[in-house]
Amino acid sequence: MFSFSPDRSQYPQPGPDGKVEVDLETGKYLKLWHGPNHPGITGNMSVELTVCGDEVVEGKTHVGYLHRGFEKLMERRTFIQVFPIVCRVCVPEPDFNEYCYAAAVEELAGIEVPEMATWIRTLILEMGRFNSYMMAMGGISGALGLGVVGQWMTYTRDLMLDRFEELTGARIYHMFILPGGVRAHLPEGFEGRMEEVLSTAERYLADAEKLMFHSSVFKTRTQGVGYIDPALFERYGVTGPNARAGGVAKDVRKDSPYLVYDQLDFTVHTEEASDIYARTMVRFKDLHETIQLIRQILKKMPKEGPVMGNLPNVLHWKIPRGETYIKGESSRGEYGYYLVTDGTGYPRRINVRGPSYTHAMALLEHLISGTNISDVAALMVSLHTYPPEIER
Amino acid sequence: MSLRDVLSPFTAWKHVINDPVTIKDPFSREASDRYRGFHQNDMDKCIGCGSCEEICQNAAIDMVPVEGQNAGPGDSGLRPMIDYGRCCWCALCVDVCMTGSLTMSNEYTWVDSDPDAFRFVPGVDAKSWDLEPKGYQREDERRLTGTVRAPMGETCPEDRIGNFDEIVDGFTAEQAIIEADRCVECGLCVATCPAHMDIPDYISKVRDGDYEGGLQLLYETNPFSQACGRICTHKCETTCAAMHEGDAIAIRWLKRSITDSVPRERYFDLIQKPDVPETGQSVAIIGAGPAGLTTAYDLARKGHQVVVFEALDKPGGMMRYGIPEYRLPYHVLDHEISVIESMGVEIRCNMRVGQEISMDQLKTAYDAVVLSIGLHQGRSTRVPGSEKAEAAIDLLRRITAGEEVPVPEQVAVIGGGNVAMDIARSMARLQKIKHGKVGVTVTALEELDRFLADKEEIEEALEEGCDIFPARGPQEILVDGDTVTGLRTWKVDAIFDAEGRFAPKYDEDDEMVHPAGMVVEAIGQMADISLLGAELTEQLEWNRGRIMIDADGQTSEPWLWAAGDAVSGPDVIHAVADGHRVAVSISRMLTAKREALQ
Amino acid sequence: MSEANKEKLSGLTTVKEIMDTATSFEVVARDFYAALAPKVSKNIRWLVDELAEEEQGHVDLFTKLANDPKVSEAMAEKIQRPVADGKFSDCVQVPDLGENPDDQTVLQYALMRETAAMEQYTELATTAPEGPLKEAFTFLANEEAEHKEELEKIYYEIVHSGGV
Helix, strand or coil: CCCCCCCCCCCCCCCCCCCCCCCHHHCCCEEEEECCCCCCCCCCCEEEEEEECCEEEEEEEECCCCCCCHHHHHCCCCHHHHHHHHHHHCCCCCHHHHHHHHHHHHHHHCCCCCHHHHHHHHHHHHHHHHHHHHHHHHHHHHHCCCHHHHHHHHHHHHHHHHHHHHHHCCCCCCCCCCCCECCCCCCCCHHHHHHHHHHHHHHHHHHHHHHHCCCHHHHHHHCCCCCCCHHHHHHHCCCCHHHHCCCCCCCHHHHCCCCCHHHCCCCCCCCCCCCHHHHHHHHHHHHHHHHHHHHHHHHHCCCCCCCECCCCCHHHCCCCCEEEEEEEEECCEEEEEEEEECCCCCEEEEEEECHHHHHHHHHHHHHHCCCEHHHHHHHHHHCCCCHHHHCC | CCHHHHHHHHHHHHHHHCCCCCCCCHHHCCCCCCCCCCEEECCCCCCCCCHHHHHCCCCCEEEEECCCCCCECCECCEEEEEECCCCCCCCHHHHHCCCCCEEECCCCCCCCCCHHHHEECCCCCCCCCCCCCCCCCCCCCCCCCCCCCCCCCECCHHHHCCCCCCCECCCCHHHHHHHHHCCCCCCHHHHHCCCCCCHHHHHHHHHHCCHHHHHHHHHHHCCCHHHHHHHCCCHHHHCCHHHCCCCCCCHHHHHHHHHHHCCHHHHHHHCCCCCCCCCCCEEEEECCCHHHHHHHHHHHHCCCEEEEECCCCCCCCHHHHCCCCCCCCHHHHHHHHHHHHCCCCEEECCCCECCCECHHHHHHHCCEEEECCCCCEECCCCCCCHHHCEEHHHHHHHHHCCCCCCCCCCEEEECCCHHHHHHHHHHHHHHHHHHCCCCEEEECCCCHHHCCCCHHHHHHHHHCCCEEECCEEEEEEEEECCEEEEEEEEEEEEEECCCCCEEEEEEEEEEEEEECCEEEECCCEECCCHHHHHHHHHHCCEECCEECCCCCCECCCCCEEECCHHHHCCCHHHHHHHHHHHHHHHHHHHHHHHHHHC | CCHHHHHHHHCEEEHHHHHHHHHHHHHHHHHHHHHHHHHCCHHHHHHHHHHHHHHHHHHHHHHHHHCCHHHHHHCCCEEECCCCHHHHHHCCCCCCCCCCCCHHHHHHHHHHHHHHHHHHHHHHHHHCCCCHHHHHHHHHHHHHHHHHHHHHHHHHHHHCCCCC
16 A cells, blocks of 8 residues: 655645735646646636645636626516527536526416426436436546546446436436426326336446445545535525535435425435545435336326326517516535516516535636645546526 | 465466457447438428528528529428538437428448538538438427417306307417417518518517517508407418417417407507608508508508498498307407598498499599409309308398397208308307307318318317207208208218319218208408499400409409409408509509609 | 200210200300390499309300311210200390399309309210310319309308308
8 A cells, every 4th residue: 555645744734814915926736727627627717726735725717608698688588598508517417407497487477387297307306416417427537537436437427318318308408497387298108118218227336335345546636635624605695515524414306305305215315424435425325216216206196197298389588577586406406596587577686596606616726725626626526616696 | 465465366367368459440330329410301391481590509500592482372482401510419400390301310431531521511412321310300299399289268158159259368478478488480471461560579579578579560561450360361380380280379369369468559659650640642552451551551651642432331241241259259340440540540330332432433532442342242052942041241241230030949051161160150150149059060161171261260169059050951941931041062072073073972861951040151352343334344354254353462453452362362461462463553653643744 | 746855855966966065055145144234233234254264165156066076076975965955045035134133143143154154064064975075074074163153252241241
């Protein structure tokens, strides 16, 4: 076994205010751009690192590469025209946008959603969570050089995309959860094909577990690294698995159940260590929970019934004055849509609350100081952030 | 760190013997059954309403004219052209499609070096996926625009049969908004309406609750909006995009909801004569029906002096003397005409041209004359005994005028059109009042589904206790001395031939005698042209029995125009359109005449 | 019983007789409509004019046939007398439609006439010997059938005016 204990006596020491005085003229420091095209970066963002040796003195997060101005675009779209846009706010787990937007519109416009649709919505959200966790598993492995897990996870995610394709008609941007319900029933034989995907996933996850949680390399590089003090959770708006890895058993699905979550049995998994290992472990357990949830939903859901409620004529749909905030538990934490309507045919304001916004910027900047350059990628991925939802 | 943690990663090696999971040839991979791929459009079903263009949030769809697709009733002739550089494959266009013509195939691969190739008109520009049955289609009916008509309240048959009170309640404000909401504003109705009323816009006024603005919009194209809101033949509703996969928008009732929602006295504030100088020119109009009064309304608003000569006691023409009060109350008509009179139109009733005043006198005294005399003579079957039959139109007029008409306990009506239903239902009411029960038999050549009467009329007649015998051809009106005793009919085996032409075939063995103390013929009407006199009749050019008019409504005589039922066939809204057309033509002539004098 | 009546009963006649009746049928009709035209009101004159024009066409056809040597040869041949012949022959008589008849009267008369003609020619077309005569009768049968249909449509449109 090797050990590594660098001599840090030459490294800059923080002053009384806790900050390091960085003077690039001294030649002691180097600016290093991490991203935007870096395999360890989750999507298009970059971190401007100031390093001293291989230690990160400070990191500044840079976003903006993905800014498409969706929130503003939505204000220029009718309520139905917003529907195809929202999914694009978050590429890897688009369905939360569809659900939150639809639910917000339904609440303000007073539209009843048939029971069948709420079950299919739940199913879709769990399928999306499955995909998102698969990406997270693959991502964290990849960031630590475990490329093979990344390939397995991508493969199983692809199988789930096949299920998405047959259910919704598209692989990535599903555009399936319309205000009022969902577009269609499950295709025939869907349950059987889904079961195949789930059991394949379980097999690969069993293998991945050996390569990750039972690997000395993985453990060495993740345990104790990227610790988030639970005391910071409130201040930095940390939610989801990032918080649960620090012992906070918060989950919107349990705390304020939406859709049919109150009719489903599932456990909210927590860890105590609040490091990269713990966060990955929470996701891993949650992924298994999602697999059993999908099975449960398919078993419990009604076999027939309408999937769409009554909509007014969407071509000149006006929604009375009002505002609402709809939230749900995405794979990264609390995801929400704040919708304000003013009685016209257009949303007055739509604000998307994506967990990545808090996790990937302020929190990352806080955590990154003092880490080793080689841990930056793993740290970022362990926060499981998606830049598109930062930049709506 | 345990030994297990060192060794277990090596278990990954077991995958070395697994087959690769990669798809070797992604181009031949078929997408799922409901995949949203390239569009298909069924040209037989597409009506070019443009709802797809309207809903597309990327502006990827343009409605364009295409070769071989001509505009016609209920079809704009335009077809969606899709720009795949903008399309985001959301399929809202498929969901909103009013006819279900637009679908998506599950084809998603297409390589081309010409970027313009990716902008095409599905269904017109042939593509390999045109006939692909798989792909995204709506699961059931369209769901993004309402399919069901808002309910309309009406008096139940038991309560309405004993009187002539108006049957239809009219929409409540809430119902009107629900119904107006369903309109997709495609404008196919505007093209169909003879008067080209601004239907989508006034429907949008209903949605906004702006009834006064709506009323002003109505009057721009129709001074008989109150009447048309009740009894219009609503051809617009036969080309409404919403009628595909659902009910057509109740355009007529929405019009009525505007006129009913504005207080009567407000009409005179909202509809005012424009501030134009008097021209000093005058026009005589013969017949105070919808055509004549629309002409009068338009011409008066242009500053001309207009006098309308009406043969009967009151103005309104067939709207008063043909249409029963339960469909169009007289007070509504009176109010409507008073608005027209407020433009300075003078209506002289009981002035039958040809008797009280001659055509020649009119020709001399006025700058122009408009003939809008309607179709006030009933046609007869001319079967034996038909000289003892009553003409429906004559009876209706007498009922309106308050004259005493004979009301036998049993009446037989010949005819399957709206006039037949009008007289059947009017006689049924009189019977109910006089005898306490209804005894009306309606016989018509046509099968019930080919009746020319509106469906509601037939349904309501049945509800009110009229017996309808479809496919019966009248053979004889049975007479005992001077008294009519019944109607003898044969079964009609076929009325139209394969090409839809009139060719009645009777089954002589299937004979019926419908007992009746009165037989009413309601098969058709003609214009009473006796007022023209032999000389003018001979001078005028004719077109297959009707006075020949040019595109402006002018006859072959330079001083005479003709409008309304007599030249365009029976229809109020057609008459209104005629009135506008003739007014424009006359006004142009008068202006030219004025300018020539200056 | 006269010879002619015997022949009538035997159901046989000559081509010549048929031709003569048909020719006079068409000539009488043409003359009748031509004479009627100026008498009717101008608004329905188009109808009578059209009818006269139609019949003129048929008269022309018969004139042409009479001059056809092949038809002349067949004149003496026996031919089955059509069942509708009686009604057809009656139409040779000029009807009395009264002074200034209206469109419905004219149409009713014309319809009756066309029906008789159609039945007559249809039957003749099947019994006539092969050749120009058969062709002519076939043509006429179709012509009259079409014309009858046209008249029926006009009748429906005029008399049942739009089903108001």
